[in-house]
Amino acid sequence: MPSVFARRTHDKDRLEKDVKQTLYKCYLRFIEVLRPTAFVMENVKGLLSARNYGEGVFGHIRADMEALGYELHSMVVKDPERPHDFIVRADEFGVPQARHRVILFGTRSGCGQGAPGVMTPRPVITVDQVLGEMPRIRSGFSSRVHDKLDWKEYVRKAAEKLMLTPEGSALGPSLEPVMEGKHLPSAQHADGIGAEDRNPLSDWYRGHLAGSGVLPEHVARNHMDSDLDRYLFCAAYAQEHKTCAKLYDFPKYLLPNHKNAEGAVEGKEVVFADRFHVQLSDQPSTTVTSHISKDGHYFIHPDPSQCRSLTVREAARLQTFPDDYFFMGNRTDQYRQVGNAVPPLLAQQMAQVVADWIDEPSVGYYR
Structure with missing residues (x-):
């Protein structure tokens, strides 16, 4: 999902009415049609405080996912109670970058797999x-x-x-x-x-x-x-x-x-x-x-x-x-590809949480 919240708080009214804040509904349509057993969704931290016509965007997402029959879990907190419990801080998991993003782990209700686990913290790398x-x-x-x-x-x-x-x-x-x-x-x-x-x-x-x-x-x-x-x-x-x-x-x-x-x-x-x-x-x-x-x-x-x-x-x-x-293309293209990516080492650890939940074997750097 694009970063539509960064450095734009100078125009609160326009931000609240920005249709980009509802782009998650495009993702939601894929979930509705494909009905996956599990999904992982990433967004910027601003999602947690963003509001659309006076109501919290995060609350909208949670309610819409639950209406489709999915439960939302955190990758880092076993029993999340607050929206901030869904923030994954990459630097706490062996990535040499303070990249903090909202990661939602959705599981289809009634799958009988039990509650998923969470990622294991790693030493800070500079x-x-x-x-x-x-x-x-x-x-x-x-x-x-x-x-x-x-x-x-x-x-x-x-x-x-x-x-x-x-x-x-x-x-x-x-x-x-x-x-x-x-x-x-x-x-x-x-x-x-x-x-x-x-x-x-x-x-x-x-x-x-x-x-x-x-x-x-x-x-x-x-x-x-x-x-x-x-x-x-x-x-x-x-x-x-x-x-x-x-x-x-x-x-x-x-x-x-x-x-x-x-x-x-x-x-x-x-x-x-x-x-x-x-x-x-x-x-x-x-x-x-x-x-x-x-x-x-x-x-x-x-x-x-x-x-x-x-x-x-x-x-x-x-x-x-x-x-x-x-990385393909000219240097500008290469920088853009790097900056838009999820850190592969972090993605692998998230994938292992999903693999463990569906009881599939996995091999990773930290295994």
Whole structure:
């Protein structure tokens, strides 16, 4: 189901009357015709608080499913009492991403299978654990950069300029290696991958590629030179402060040239003050969405020396796609496919709950 609730609360009346909030009825028609023994339905968290003409959408869904002869169960709470008991937090089940979605497990009444079980929590896995040992690559310059620039020299001078500002001077430990030209990657792509001793999901990712060095679609985007400056600052800030910089934290010369950022200089409230967002190394990533296909501002790599947004392969890893899964089309298409997906490792665990309920054998990564 599409995400129709995100960042749209500014127009409550229009939102309540939005026919997209009743799109679940299309899904309902399939249930009505096919009469499956069980089904699994996914939607965004906003479903729980969304209202349609004054009534809760979640209540409508539950009532309509029950009218068809189905009971709704949670994948994570044995006896759900509240709507929020239906939220599945992917980061609690071995997925390195804080992707929180409503998952409804429906079973046809009278099947005699008993109450279904729930998924088993797994250790939290961080961005650094799954991306930290991937080959280091650099960003490139977009076609809008007319000058022929040397990437390493540009990034080194960008670090020097940043260090001259009050905001940048506090980031010395993260910026000094860049200023000195240490460990700066030379290529925008990687032909292979080495050992991944720190990656607890290495067997899952490498799968059929175990023992080989193949790593597809790990190619960095091109960025505007001004965005390289911002990515450098944001990554260094996150490394030093263990949190993401907001526009209020930026040196003035790095603020985007648009009205939305004007108030940041005076400390006024700014809409989308977190528009440049680093994926913190020691935590699961934020939700990977299809917006990554438009720009990488919300998916900045945590290593300051790489000055770039995430590659398709890195985004795919945060979604737990194995490295041998190939995405078709151009890079924009590939990012969109990654962002629109349910994490395969999470989907497999949900499928095992269903398999156990219908008493069918299953084999999974965590079995």
